[in-house]
Amino acid sequence: MNQEMKIPQATAKRLPLYYRFLKNLHSSGKQRVSSKELSEAVKVDSATIRRDFSYFGALGKKGYGYNVDYLLTFFRKTLDQDEVTKVILIGVGNLGTAFLHYNFLKNNNTKIEMAFDADPKKAGTTIGDVPIFSMDELEDRVAASDIEVAILTVPAGPAQTITDRLVPMKIKGILNFTPARLNVPDQIRIHHIDLAVELQSLIYFLRHYGTEDVEPSQLGEGIE
Numbered sequence: 001m002n003q004e005m006k007i008p009q010a011t012a013k014r015l016p017l018y019y020r021f022l023k024n025l026h027s028s029g030k031q032r033v034s035s036k037e038l039s040e041a042v043k044v045d046s047a048t049i050r051r052d053f054s055y056f057g058a059l060g061k062k063g064y065g066y067n068v069d070y071l072l073t074f075f076r077k078t079l080d081q082d083e084v085t086k087v088i089l090i091g092v093g094n095l096g097t098a099f100l101h102y103n104f105l106k107n108n109n110t111k112i113e114m115a116f117d118a119d120p121k122k123a124g125t126t127i128g129d130v131p132i133f134s135m136d137e138l139e140d141r142v143a144a145s146d147i148e149v150a151i152l153t154v155p156a157g158p159a160q161t162i163t164d165r166l167v168p169m170k171i172k173g174i175l176n177f178t179p180a181r182l183n184v185p186d187q188i189r190i191h192h193i194d195l196a197v198e199l200q201s202l203i204y205f206l207r208h209y210g211t212e213d214v215e216p217s218q219l220g221e222g223i224e
């Protein structure tokens, strides 16, 4: 396997999906898996799976499929899942609160370490073991930690101002759940998840295509 090889971004985004499924297979004692089985489980077409896997040298054998242990070792290394990655959350409203209750550790090694909110009634409280601090403490708390990722669940209005505060800090990645399109310098990576848009898009696809297969390019290849 060539560790130096660059994996395409669309492939990299599917890795956690594959990883989760393979871990379940492994714990149920399965040694091998076919691209067809994988395809049905993770809802990615098997041609895409074969191409994805070929990037890291996993060449499935006809009639055998892929070796589960080999794939798991690769994913563990690539996704750096041996260590818990800590993240912060900003905006403890309805969505933020749901995330604080959600156990990310169950399926992958990420953990919301602390949360921040402008509401003085929320600062100083704890939700699902996660302490909530006032926005005044943002810079100091993050500087004292080794956290590089932030989840943004504030309203769209203050999203850019908050992002501008995150830029000079050590934050390298932002998972943006606000509808706002954020401007950041090149060294910061933003993934944007607009739940309302995703829901609308699902409804659009259902109306126009029903449940029939769509081109692989529409199943994630085009996602930025």
Ligand code: ATP
Residues within 6 Å of the ligand: 090, 091, 092, 093, 094, 095, 096, 116, 117, 118, 119, 122, 135, 153, 154, 155, 158, 162
């Ligand atoms: P809630 O019912 O708790 O208000 P919500 O999801 O409807 O939840 P939103 O208006 O979307 O509320 O705000 C989400 C959270 O973001 C709230 O807890 C709010 O206090 C917080 N918030 C709003 N503005 C800021 C800001 N500038 N900085 C940090 N947090 C903020």
